[in-house]
Amino acid sequence: MKNNEITDGLTADQWKEAQRCFNARPAPIRFADTVNSKQSVINFYLNPLIPETMPTYQSMNKERMVSICYQLYHSKETDTLKESAAKLIKLIID
Numbered sequence: 001m002k003n004n005e006i007t008d009g010l011t012a013d014q015w016k017e018a019q020r021c022f023n024a025r026p027a028p029i030r031f032a033d034t035v036n037s038k039q040s041v042i043n044f045y046l047n048p049l050i051p052e053t054m055p056t057y058q059s060m061n062k063e064r065m066v067s068i069c070y071q072l073y074h075s076k077e078t079d080t081l082k083e084s085a086a087k088l089i090k091l092i093i094d
Helices: 012-024 035-046 062-071 081-093
Strands: none
Touching: 012 035, 012 062, 012 081, 035 062, 062 081
């Protein structure tokens, strides 16, 4: 993959950064074993709990958040889950 190629909205450099974060914090995601629970994890971090506040992912450790999203992206459950995980990875890395 060339640096300017985009896969699911992320460049090769962004995927390399996501892989680096996953390698730094490879702890598995516990208690998220169904598609709905995995999507709920993404929604929890992506959407603010209280309107006009920052999203939850901004208060988390960057490497751990990217690692969680990377694992969810590669869980190969549904396209919606992959898209949501890729969107959150892009928000965190950018």
